Amino acid sequence: xxxxxxxxxxxxxxxxxxxxxxxxxxxxxxxxxxxxxxxxxxxxxxxxxxxxxxxxxxxxxxxxxxxxxxxxxxxxxxxxxxxxxxxxxxxxxxxxxxxxxxxxxxxxxxxxxxxxxxxxxxxxxxxxxxxxxxxxxxxxxxxxxxxxxxxxxxxxxxxxxxxxxxxxxxxxxxxxxxxxxxxxxxxxxxxxxxxxxxxxxxxxxxxxxxxxxxxxxxxxxxxxxxxxxxxxxxxxxxxxxxxxxxxxxxxxxxxxxxxxxxxxxxxxxxxxxxxxxxxxxxxxxxxxxxxxxxxxxxxxxxxxxxxxxxxxxxxxxxxxxxxxxxxxxxxxxxxxxxxxxxxxxxxxxxxxxxxxxx
Numbered sequence: 001x002x003x004x005x006x007x008x009x010x011x012x013x014x015x016x017x018x019x020x021x022x023x024x025x026x027x028x029x030x031x032x033x034x035x036x037x038x039x040x041x042x043x044x045x046x047x048x049x050x051x052x053x054x055x056x057x058x059x060x061x062x063x064x065x066x067x068x069x070x071x072x073x074x075x076x077x078x079x080x081x082x083x084x085x086x087x088x089x090x091x092x093x094x095x096x097x098x099x100x101x102x103x104x105x106x107x108x109x110x111x112x113x114x115x116x117x118x119x120x121x122x123x124x125x126x127x128x129x130x131x132x133x134x135x136x137x138x139x140x141x142x143x144x145x146x147x148x149x150x151x152x153x154x155x156x157x158x159x160x161x162x163x164x165x166x167x168x169x170x171x172x173x174x175x176x177x178x179x180x181x182x183x184x185x186x187x188x189x190x191x192x193x194x195x196x197x198x199x200x201x202x203x204x205x206x207x208x209x210x211x212x213x214x215x216x217x218x219x220x221x222x223x224x225x226x227x228x229x230x231x232x233x234x235x236x237x238x239x240x241x242x243x244x245x246x247x248x249x250x251x252x253x254x255x256x257x258x259x260x261x262x263x264x265x266x267x268x269x270x271x272x273x274x275x276x277x278x279x280x281x282x283x284x285x286x287x288x289x290x291x292x293x294x295x296x297x298x299x300x301x302x303x304x305x306x307x308x309x310x311x312x313x314x315x316x317x318x319x320x321x322x323x324x325x326x327x328x329x330x331x332x333x334x335x336x337x338x339x340x341x342x343x344x345x346x347x348x349x350x351x352x353x354x355x356x357x358x
Contacts, residue, residue: 004298005045005340006265007350007358010286021348022290024054027188028256029062030076031248031289032069033241034271037216038263039068039087041294041307043331045261047085048338050076051344057131062190066239066246067216074212075117077132079125087117087280093327096320097313103150107117107223110216114209123208127182134182137239138214140199141224146235153219160241164272168242171270172197177242178231180211190254193243197338198358201231215239244271247281250288260291263307267291286357290343294334303329326349 009017016026028047039046054061054076075084078219091113097105118126126134128163144156148347156174163170184202207229214225214236226234247269248259260267266280273279299307303326316323344350 002338003340003353004345004354006293006294006295006338007341007354008265008291008293009346009354010284010289010357012287013290014354014356015238016086016257017290017354018351022345022350024057025059026257027033027054027061027065027259028250028254029248030054030073031075031246031258031260032063032065033245033260033262033267034065034067034069034216034238035094035241035245035263036068036310037312037327038306039072040092040327040331040334041263041299041302042334042337043089044263044334044336044338045341046072046291046338047082047335049259049261050081050340051085052342054187055081060131060133062133062135062216062353063135064135064246064248065215066137066243067218070212070215070239071114073136074126074134076131077126077134078122084117084122088113089331091116093324093331095313102223103223106221107213107217110222111209111213112348114213118209118212120205123205127203127205127208129182132182134203135179136212136215136241137177137179137198138211138217138225138228138236139239139241140178140232140234140236142174142176143187145174145219145237148223148235150220157219161272164270165276168270170273171242175241177239178211178236180207180215188292190251193248198262199232201228202231207231211236238271241271241335244268244273245281247285250283256288258289260289262291262293265291265293282358289357291353291357294337298333298337301333302326 066072075088078084144152179200182203210228217237245267
């Protein structure tokens with residue numbers, strides 16, 4: 001059987017898996033990365049984890065993601081995750097843009113996707129889920145990033161990149177992380193964040209969808225989301241700016257591990273770190289992280305030998321049927337990623353498959 005998944009783990013997680021294997025009771029957090037259409041390459045992995053492996057938990061598990069990772073984890077926290085993922089996949093693939101593609105148009109289409117997947121009834125179920133505690137983040141913008149002018153935002157992004165070369169902590173000049181979470185004010189996510197400080201806002205039926213839309217509102221490409229109910233006034237944008245591939249670690253007092261379904265075998269902490277290979281997460285920060293991602297063999301079997309990405313809207317402009325076919329193929333083939341993960345954990349084969357994360 002061709003191995004289509006890779007399983008990588010930090011030092012403590014690696015030792016645990018090699019001795020005990022991996023069971024749902026070991027998982028304390030599930031993390032989801034930004035990446036737009038890339039999520040279709042692991043759709044089947046998400047679907048298997050949430051609809052089968054984690055369906056009968058007896059302890060709380062915290063979910064934390066940004067952008068499409070937040071959308072995917074929110075689907076996993078619905079009453080019927082399999083159907084939720086199928087709806088999200090279908091609605092996401094069906095995006096079509098005609099004529100002058102302006103931020104308002106992309107925002108409206110994105111809002112339509114969320115409306116079709118996260119109905120008021122489903123939002124209510126997520127907010128009261130018996131064991132999943134959903135969290136995701138957006139950034140409240142300052143200075144030029146709080147403006148809707150594309151030129152102002154581009155200047156702000158350039159400034160953010162320059163400051164990030166010094167330290168991620170400097171991002172606080174432009175962005176304030178806002179963590180949204182379910183479970184009410186008494187619930188605290190057992191996570192430690194890097195970089196600037198964090199506002200914490202409890203989710204409710206009024207702010208859930210605006211906050212989720214804000215988490216994926218890409219600067220310049222989409223409109224910012226203004227004055228989310230229950231939050232400090234301001235413009236909110238994509239949480240991936242600070243937490244592109246969320247790099248979080250558990251409080252020392254917490255037991256268990258972080259499960260990370262991902263489309264890459266590496267983690268890039270912030271959006272501005274993409275061009276800085278030395279900034280990839282490694283070492284102690286990943287000590288209790290378990291990363292599950294596609295293998296090279298899986299990627300080679302996809303259309304054009306790559307995972308879908310946001311640039312496909314440009315590559316296939318005017319050729320939507322061709323894009324639909326490529327994205328459908330990626331989503332369909334990713335079901336085997338989920339099947340292989342379930343086999344690895346149920347048979348104990350994961351003990352031999354797991355490797356140390358770089």
